[in-house]
Structure formats: C-alpha cells, structure tokens
Amino acid sequence: MPSTASASPALAALLLASAIALTARPAPAAAVSQPAATTDLVTMLAGELADNFVFPDVGARYAAMLKAKLASGAYAAINDPDVLAKTLTDDLQAVSKDGHLKLFAPNALAERAPRQNGTPPPMAAIAGSGWLADGVAYIGFNLFPGDADTLRQLDAFIAAHAGARVLIIDARTHRGGGLDEMDRMFPHMFARETPLVLMDTREAVERRGGNPIGDSPTVRRQPGPAGVVRRLHVAVPAARPVWQGTRVILLTSKRTASAAEHLALSLKRTGRATLVGETTRGAGHYGGMAELPGGFGAFIPVGRTFDPDTGQGWEGTGVVPDVAVPAADALNKALQLAGVDPATANKPAGVS
DSSP: OOOSGGGHHHHHHHHTTOOOOOOSOOOOHHHHHSOOOHHHHHHHHHHHHHHHOSSHHHHHHHHHHHHHHHHHTTTTTOOOHHHHHHHHHHHHHHHSOOSSOEEEOHHHHHHTHHHHTTOOOSSOSEEEEEEEETTEEEEEESOBOOOHHHHHHHHHHHHHTTTOSEEEEEOTTOOOBOSHHHHHHHHHHOSSOEEEEEEEEEHHHHHTTOOSSOOBTTEEEEOOOTTEEEEEEEEOOOSSOTTTTOEEEEEEOTTOOTHHHHHHHHHHHTTOEEEEEOOOOOOOEEEEEEEOGGGOEEEEEEEEEEOTTTOOOOTTTOOOOSEEOOGGGHHHHHHHHTTOOGGGOOOOTTOO
8 A cells, every 4th residue: 555646546446446466367368358268267266366365264265165166057057247247246245245355247347447547536536625614624535546636635625724623524425545645634633653554465465566555654564474464554743733633523424435444443543533424334355456367357355454453454344433323414413523503514515
C-alpha cells in the first residue's frame, strides 16, 4: 500500500478489486483471447488460490473443492461464461466467505478495463464538503482513488477547515481505495506518532513481484510469521496538526467497505473518532487480479488488515459503530453529538 502519489493508482486499483498481476505465470495470450476448456480455467484458478490466498489453509481448501468438483463433472455442462463465473464464485464462498474473492467472466472483466488501467472510476471521490454549522466541518467520500486531483481537493479542504471544533467524515457510500487520502488526514488528527493497523501479505506473492503494499514513511515492515510479510500503518503527525484538538465523527453504513473500513478501524481502535451509523460491510482482505484462461479473471485476496492489539480484522464481520443508528439517521445524530440542531445545519446538496 504505497502512500506516495506515484504509487496511488496501483493501490486504488488494488483495493477496488481491479487488476494487478499476482503471478509471473499469466495465461498464454492465445488462451486469454480464445475460448479455453473449463478444465484449464478451474485448474489454474485452484493453483492461484493455493499459492496466493491470504490464509494458506483456506487457499488449500478452495483448491481441493475446485478439483473435486471438476473431477465430478460439476462444471461440464455450463457453457455460459457468466453462469460459470457465478457458479465458481458461489462455490468458493460456500467453502469460506470473503468480501473480495470473485471470478469475473470476460465481458465483466472488459467493463472493468478503465479501472484496471489505473484510471479513476467515473465517480466523484469527494461527495461533498463544507461547513455544516459554526465550527463543524464536513467531508464525504465515495472512494479513495489517490489521484492528484482528489488529493488537491482534500488539501484545500484541510486548509480551509483548519481548527474546526468538530470534523464529520462521511463514509456511508465509501466503497474502497488506497491509503493516500488517509495519509493526508491522519497527520492533522494525531499529535504524536501512533500505530494504526497491521497488514499481512503472503510472502510468495511479494517474491513474484505482486507486492500490493510497499514500504513508505507511514507503512513500515515488522517482524511477522513465517511465509508472511507484515507491515504497520502509522499516523505521522504534521509539523502543525490543524485538527489536533478537533472532535472527529465518522459516519458508517452497511455499504462502507474495504479502505473505508481501514479508516474506521484505525480511528476507532486509537480512540480518535466516534463511529456513528451501521456496522460496515466486512470486506477486509486486499489483493489483486489474476489472469485466467478464456479471458476470465479472479480477484484473489492475498493479505489482511487487522488490529495490532487483538489480532482481529473485520473480514466478514465489519467494524461496529460506537453509536448505532440507521445510516439514514447518522448525519443528524452526529450533528446532535456536536451540539447542532440538524434542522439548522447547512448540509451539502445531495447529503442527508
């Protein structure tokens, strides 16, 4: 998860379930462009999971199930690529649920091409921002793409809302991304260097050049278990943190996912924010796209993010809010916690 601007597109693509090469052995060009036997597809998928999945034991179980079903002829009569992709995904999820693990048919993969090439999706990263009331700042995110334009907008927001007594960050529609936006905000929230979360990646993936994280001033290697590369994400304070004394409130929903959950856990476990809303989606494993025969592709989770104190992540469970309310009521509740009558707040257009 590099936090440098130059590495941002790759990271945004990573956590948005787009394409990075996981292995040094992609399907041959002819196999990708021409229909391939289901046997080849399932066999390679099983190998990718056994070699790369974040938990080696679960990856082995996935592979064993696929090989057994293939041998039984369970996939022999499926001729529709979309049906085959869904069937294989459902079979994998039945063995062990994972919020990111998914097989994509060729046409679905083609629709994802702009994101695979590092181009931000056609969605505004920042959904809205401004002053809701005297001293109460607001910014909402749809994603963390890490692109230069989004970071410029965020820097301008930080400068314009320095010294806010309350900062409300709205992640209710936030579906994922990278670390760059977090690494712009965290330095202004923390007065001292603070450990946030740990990230473990399969060592085999990094050895083949599929490193999805990388090292930086805010992402540092740590001793870890055999077969794993462990890194610690830290908040490094700015020379003059403008939100050092600011109360932070993070809004969450059932749609809050991936990098937004990284943000939520980081702020919750450090006690730096109050989470208001719903338990998040529970998509806690990061990874990349593996090319498969027949033009198929699979997003393979190769790492996990978790709490350094408990060893627990949020995969399948989500991050639980401090104040549980329906997502639709979260902003009003946050305003009340800030001492503001919701009826008098200056809410950005489209924000409720």
